[in-house]
Amino acid sequence: GLTGIQQLVASKLRDIPDFPQPGVVFRDFTPLLADGAALGALVRDTAARYAGRVDVVVGIEARGFILAAAVAYELGLGMVPVRKAGKLPGKTYRQSYALEYGTAEIEVHTDAFPPGQRVLVLDDVLATGGTAEAACSLIERAGASVVAVEVVLELAFLEGRRRLGDRTVNALLTV
Ligand code: PRP
Ligand code: ADE
Structure with a gap:
């Protein structure tokens, strides 16, 4: 069975069929963000599981930014953004990747860590897993080490975990 927090978070995710393109079921987490109790529980639960184990929190643009800033604040840590190409002003490492509905490039500042x-x-x-793998590669190129990739929802049928190799991946919920 699901734990209390898993049930609460699951109740605040909604499926939007055929977004952003036909055949994709988009898992929308805006209802979770809009609910103070659910967002607070998620942020506190995530922070508690990493307290003392990490020095900084990375958020992946765009939805990862929201979670990373909140968890970093809860832990008293800083937050580093991994951004879509062309957005970061300083010297960057850049990595291209394929995702469920297209291709993209992301970057991190070379001196972020x-x-x-x-x-x-x-x-x-x-x-x-294309986005998370590219983010981990960038973080490692920048001289840091990835303790874990943490997501709210894993679409297990897409086998993204495999792309991440030996890295630790944790999902609050899996479909
Ligand atoms: C979504 C999601 C993840 C990524 C996962 O972001 O927030 O970052 O896709 O897909 P993957 O495992 O196949 O790489 P998206 O690229 O849609 O960008 P956005 O958050 O800026 O909308
Ligand atoms: N990112 C990649 N695939 C997604 C999906 N089906 N729903 C939400 N975000 C996604």
Whole structure:
């Protein structure tokens, strides 16, 4: 059975068929963001599981930013953005990747992390894993180490976890 927090979070996700293209069921987490009790429970639960184990929280644009900033604040840590190409102003590492509905490029500032920093990576959905794998590669190129990739929802049928190799992946919910 699901735990209380899993039930609460699951009740605040909604499926939108055929977005952004036919055949894709989009898992929309805006109802979760809009609910103070559910968002608070998710943020506190996530933070508690990584307290003392990480030095910084990375958020993947765009939905990962929201979760990463909240969890970083709860832990008293900083937050580093991994952004879509062309948005970060400083010197960057860049990586292209394929996702469930297209291709994209993401970047991180080359000086985002002190050497050896322990990183928690946050995002809403793990689908094909392309985005999370590219983010981990960037973080590692920038000299930091990924403690875990944490997502709210894993679409297990897309086997994104495989793309992440030996890295630790944790999902609050799996479909
Ligand atoms: C979504 C989601 C993840 C990614 C997962 O972001 O928030 O970042 O896709 O897909 P993958 O595992 O197949 O890579 P999207 O690229 O739609 O960008 P957005 O958050 O800016 O809308
Ligand atoms: N990112 C990639 N696939 C997705 C999906 N089906 N729903 C929400 N975000 C996604």
